[in-house]
Amino acid sequence: MRAGPADEDAALLAALADGDLAAMRRLYERHAPWLSARLLRRCNDPDVVADVLQDSFLALWRGAERWRGDGEVAAWLWGIAVRRLVSRLRGRRAAVVLPLEEEADPGTAPSAEEVALLGVEYGDLGSALLRLSPEMRAVVQATVLDGLSTRQAARLLGIPAATVKTRLHRAKAHLRRELAGGLA
């Protein structure tokens, strides 16, 4: 009768909707750590990240965000958090960092073995992504991986929406070429 993690998240959300603060505490313990780590990679100001966590969980508590009971709770929570980040960053561009760090130096670049293991998630896309410029990767990450709209991505990155579109277009063309041409 032991519930899996996904069932437990769903049960916690149901209890939270019922007004059980202990359930929200537990949900926070399960998800706030990785959410904050991921948010910190998109915004280098810990105060803003704390604000975003607060906004996200209060939105859950107040029922502004309602779980519809399908898909992954984690992915849904990230969707809430990243949108709250975008709205928190409105007018605070100084706090934004380029979401992906500069080209990793050889010491920290993923080993061949690591890339192979991560290939479970990504396939050849990973190597192709590495060859994008940091600006284009940032756009791919915000739109494709984080699931933001063009306008939201523009707000997060502090660039015009038209630039997001252009860069995304170029990045996709580049990725298509890389993946179609095969990798060295």
Add this chain to the structure above:
Amino acid sequence: MSTSTGGWHADEDLLSRYVRGDAGPVAAASLEQHLLRCASCRDRIAAHVPVPLLDAAWERVRDEAVAGRPRRLERLLVRLGVPAPDALLVATAPSLRTSWLVGLVVTLVFVGLGAAYGGDRGLTFFLLVAPLVPVAGVAFAYGPDADPSHEAALATPYPATRLLLLRTAAVLAASLPPVLLAALLVPALSWTAVAWLLPALSLTAALLAASTWVRPTVTAAALGAGWTAAVTSASRAADPTAVLAPALLVAYAVLGCLALLVLALRSRSLTTLGSPS
């Protein structure tokens, strides 16, 4: 769907480099996709994340969440000496509202019946029901039958036993006074108006102890059946108050203490009530 991670998990080194921002774009993006589907890696990353940030944000979440709610129960608990975070968790548990309601409804029903019958039958009825009210309240407050959030209740940062005892205390505080009041309204009871508290408390303790093995509702049903049999046979034999004979009162006290001892010894296995780990 949620566990199809191909058997791959992030190692500690990757998690710590990711949190520091040193993981490299591909590993980072990959890990982020993996985290969405892997609860165990999500749990393990927590050790690498700065705790002050999380704690500060949680305190603000909690304070905002409870702001503007009716806090009379919580304030009362704090005034009685319960630490504020404990009081908050007790006061915000919806299952406790249910046990309040159950306790009150049951009480009113049997007071009415007791008054209607009067005499020995009223007495038997009272003795039958009164000690079981807190047992039912506790059984209703915990476990898979009562509350879909039982995993949540037992997985709070507090030791599970601490929360269990806190909420039990809340149930007792909610259910005993109305029954006690009712007892004073049934004239045939005299001193037994108070004596039934002992079996009530020891039955509750037995319920808590047994709940480390089986579901609380199952235990409550068994205890209820046992108690009913005892009172009924005493009543048939002539005097229903025989179940409150001095020797038996001592036995209840001993049983209660033993049950609490068992609970203390078994508390570590109390991760999920009724399904020990």
